[in-house]
Amino acid sequence: MMLEAFVDALHLAFSPEVILYVAIGVFMGVTLGAIPGLSGDMAIAILLPIVFFLEPAAALGLLTGIYKGGMFGGSISAISFGVPGTPGSAATAIDGYQAKLKGYPNKALNTALYSSVIGDTTSDFVLIFLALPLAVVALTFGPVEFFALYAFSLLLISALTKGKVAKGVAMAALGILLAMIGRDPIGGSLRLTFGIPELSGGLALIPVLVGIFAVSELIIQLSKAWMERARKIIDDTKQQAQSLLGDYDPSKDKLSFAEFRATMKATWIGTTMGTLIGALPGAGSSLAAFISYGLAQRFSRKPDEFGKGSLEGVAAAEAGNSATSGSTLIPLFAFGIPGSATAALFGAAFILMGMTPGPSLIYDHTEVIYALFLILIYANVINLGLSHFLLPLYSKIAMIKSRILLPIVCVLAILGTFAAGNSVIDVWVLLFAGLLGVVLRVYNFPLAPLILGFIVAPGAERALRQSLLIGRGEWTHLLSSPIAIGLYAVAAIMIFTFTIVMRERK
Amino acid sequence: MRDAISTAFTRLDFYTGLVTILVGVIGLLDIAYGSWRPGPGLGPHAFPQLAYITLVIAGLAIWVDVIRGKSDEHPENLRAILITGVGLVAIGMGMFWLIGKLGLIVSVAATLIGASFLLTRDPLRHWPSTIVVPVIATAVIWLLFVQLINIPLPRGLLF
Numbered sequence: 001m002m003l004e005a006f007v008d009a010l011h012l013a014f015s016p017e018v019i020l021y022v023a024i025g026v027f028m029g030v031t032l033g034a035i036p037g038l039s040g041d042m043a044i045a046i047l048l049p050i051v052f053f054l055e056p057a058a059a060l061g062l063l064t065g066i067y068k069g070g071m072f073g074g075s076i077s078a079i080s081f082g083v084p085g086t087p088g089s090a091a092t093a094i095d096g097y098q099a100k101l102k103g104y105p106n107k108a109l110n111t112a113l114y115s116s117v118i119g120d121t122t123s124d125f126v127l128i129f130l131a132l133p134l135a136v137v138a139l140t141f142g143p144v145e146f147f148a149l150y151a152f153s154l155l156l157i158s159a160l161t162k163g164k165v166a167k168g169v170a171m172a173a174l175g176i177l178l179a180m181i182g183r184d185p186i187g188g189s190l191r192l193t194f195g196i197p198e199l200s201g202g203l204a205l206i207p208v209l210v211g212i213f214a215v216s217e218l219i220i221q222l223s224k225a226w227m228e229r230a231r232k233i234i235d236d237t238k239q240q241a242q243s244l245l246g247d248y249d250p251s252k253d254k255l256s257f258a259e260f261r262a263t264m265k266a267t268w269i270g271t272t273m274g275t276l277i278g279a280l281p282g283a284g285s286s287l288a289a290f291i292s293y294g295l296a297q298r299f300s301r302k303p304d305e306f307g308k309g310s311l312e313g314v315a316a317a318e319a320g321n322s323a324t325s326g327s328t329l330i331p332l333f334a335f336g337i338p339g340s341a342t343a344a345l346f347g348a349a350f351i352l353m354g355m356t357p358g359p360s361l362i363y364d365h366t367e368v369i370y371a372l373f374l375i376l377i378y379a380n381v382i383n384l385g386l387s388h389f390l391l392p393l394y395s396k397i398a399m400i401k402s403r404i405l406l407p408i409v410c411v412l413a414i415l416g417t418f419a420a421g422n423s424v425i426d427v428w429v430l431l432f433a434g435l436l437g438v439v440l441r442v443y444n445f446p447l448a449p450l451i452l453g454f455i456v457a458p459g460a461e462r463a464l465r466q467s468l469l470i471g472r473g474e475w476t477h478l479l480s481s482p483i484a485i486g487l488y489a490v491a492a493i494m495i496f497t498f499t500i501v502m503r504e505r506k
Numbered sequence: 507m508r509d510a511i512s513t514a515f516t517r518l519d520f521y522t523g524l525v526t527i528l529v530g531v532i533g534l535l536d537i538a539y540g541s542w543r544p545g546p547g548l549g550p551h552a553f554p555q556l557a558y559i560t561l562v563i564a565g566l567a568i569w570v571d572v573i574r575g576k577s578d579e580h581p582e583n584l585r586a587i588l589i590t591g592v593g594l595v596a597i598g599m600g601m602f603w604l605i606g607k608l609g610l611i612v613s614v615a616a617t618l619i620g621a622s623f624l625l626t627r628d629p630l631r632h633w634p635s636t637i638v639v640p641v642i643a644t645a646v647i648w649l650l651f652v653q654l655i656n657i658p659l660p661r662g663l664l665f
Contacts, residue, residue, distance in 0.1 A: 050650070053654075164568070164571060164576070165567070166523075166564045166565075166567035166568045166570075166571060167522075167564070167568065169560060169563075169564045169567070170526050170560075170561055170564035170565065170568070172560070173530075173557040173558075173560040173561045173564065174557075174561070176553065176554075176556075176557040176560075177533070177554060177557045177558075177561075180553060180554045180557070184545055184550035186545060186550070187543065187544075187545030187549070187550050189542075189543040189545060189550050191542065191550050191551070191554065192554065215594070218594070219587065219590050219591045219594055220587060220590075222590050222594065222625070223583065223586045223587045223589075223590035223591075225625045226586065226590060226624070226625060227583065227586055229624075229625055229626060229627050401635070403622070403625035403626060404622065404635050404639055406621075406625075407617070407618050407621035407622060407625070407640070408618060408640075408643045408647075410594065410598070410621075411601070411614055411617060411618060411643075411647065412647065414598050414601070414602065415614075415647065415651055418602075419651060424602070427598070427599070427602060428599075431594065431595040431598050431599065432595070434591065434594065434595075435591045435592070435595060438587060438588075438591050439588075439591075442581040442584055442587055443518070443522050443578070443581065444578040444581075445522075457553070460553075461553040464548070464552075464553065465548050465552070465553075468548055
């Protein structure tokens with residue numbers, strides 16, 4: 001049966017339509033990731049409603065392509081202009097931009113591309129080999145274990161995201177409250193609707209996700225574009241970058257095999273750290289990239305060259321960033337808990353396609369999940385091939401002014417959200433979630449705990465109420481399982497450890 | 507300690523902590539005195555109650571950080587960002603209303619051209635990006651949403 005499913009998956013994954021969607025997705029992801037202010041994650045969020053209308057394999061192919069492309073795309077802007085295209089490429093900018101200023105941007109871009117693909121592919125294999133065994137374990141979990149898992153994820157993501165722990169915990173609580181709007185799933189009574197009948201159905205996932213995550217960022221970028229127009233600010237970075245082109249000699253800027261081999265240690269350090277850190281809910285690609293960069297410098301034979309255009313620095317940062325891509329999906333596949341905003345977006349895509357993320361996902365939709373695993377691997381190959389040839393084009397695309405693209409992306413977000421639910425209420429929710437998101441961003445509240453809280457709250461409430469019913473109202477029943485106790489203990493140790501690591505980094 | 511408390515009122519996070527605590531307290535009062543129906547087991551109020559208590563604790567933790575001297579800086583360009591946000595909400599709903607009156611193509615094109623004009627200095631001089639690109643984008647959006655996906659167009663803003 002597994003073999004049959006694998007054969008079906010091969011047909012699904014390698015159909016011409018799916019391959020085409022993956023290639024389109026990679027191109028879109030790299031392009032949008034390269035433009036500061038936009039990102040592959042934003043593209044996934046905006047296109048989620050459209051995914052609803054595609055076949056599952058094609059939809060997952062498109063989203064995967066955008067995801068993969070976006071991971072690398074941020075480094076193009078980071079290296080070309082010193083402006084990270086995505087948060088995960090901030091560490092790449094340290095050495096990447098210096099490499100550009102010293103006259104070898106092409107070496108840096110190719111180093112970033114190869115290390116990104118190596119990190120990404122390795123992480124995907126870890127996902128493929130770990131997700132199934134973990135899902136088998138998760139199938140034995142009862143309500144007590146699941147509640148502990150939800151609490152573990154919320155605590156970790158609150159503690160590890162940027163900003164203070166207290167603000168992260170507050171956001172997780174706010175996300176839970178937003179999910180509570182509507183009907184009590186057990187008793188059926190209305191709660192937190194404030195007398196508004198349109199809220200009796202609760203807040204739909206897509207408008208909240210796209211609003212909080214994407215629309216809030218669009219508002220900030222639009223305000224920057226508006227201020228740029230009003231104050232007549234000239235982009236000094238781009239001017240300087242363009243003025244350097246006069247001294248540039250492309251013949252001396254080709255990455256040799258010896259230079260590539262010299263970056264391999266740094267690439268594998270980044271790959272290992274990125275894969276490990278990516279599996280932790282809330283850790284994020286930015287943290288992975290910086291930790292990888294720091295470790296690579298420590299173990300390098302030429303640590304003094306870091307910060308001055310070292311290709312090892314570029315390789316470690318980019319591998320660390322990209323290696324989170326596969327492992328960040330592990331909690332989603334194994335437990336149904338998204339450990340990052342991107343995983344939440346993939347989870348939302350599964351829900352839109354009628355598939356519930358969680359341990360039974362692999363068993364209920366085996367051929368689709370196997371097809372996704374295959375797509376995850378070959379999307380890296382497509383990314384490598386396309387990006388290798390299109391790098392000169394991508395560098396030019398990164399110079400497209402955001403004022404041209406931002407209004408188009410906004411319109412896509414609004415129409416796409418309406419298309420998903422056929423409801424004007426969803427559009428209201430989208431826009432007001434965007435306003436809420438921008439206020440939270442401006443006051444430095446992290447958004448990832450809010451999104452995770454919103455997604456896991458229904459499951460967590462159900463697990464808690466079931467646990468207490470089984471335990472006849474005794475709260476100590478929540479500690480009756482050694483797995484649950486272990487999860488709480490591991491969460492406490494990890495939070496403590498990372499708090500110290502992040503303090504040292506500051 | 508007295509100095510720490512007196513300077514706390516000048517820090518931004520004192521007020522973010524205050525808002526967080528107030529939301530939690532108001533929620534708890536609503537649960538205690540509002541019209542919440544009982545339910546089987548824990549009841550529908552229990553999980554929201556847990557969330558409100560967490561908000562209060564988190565707000566107090568923010569205050570502790572403030573007294574210890576840690577606070578985020580006042581946000582830059584707050585007014586511009588909020589005005590942009592409110593503007594986006596208004597323009598977004600306005601575009602939606604227009605679609606019901608004038609159709610998708612005219613409304614989306616008008617919105618995109620209007621937005622490009624707003625964001626560009628000397629928009630007529632940059633007509634390829636302020637007029638041609640929005641028109642092409644409108645055509646692509648029409649193809650995608652009307653021809654390919656075939657969504658029913660919104661009937662209007664009012665409900």
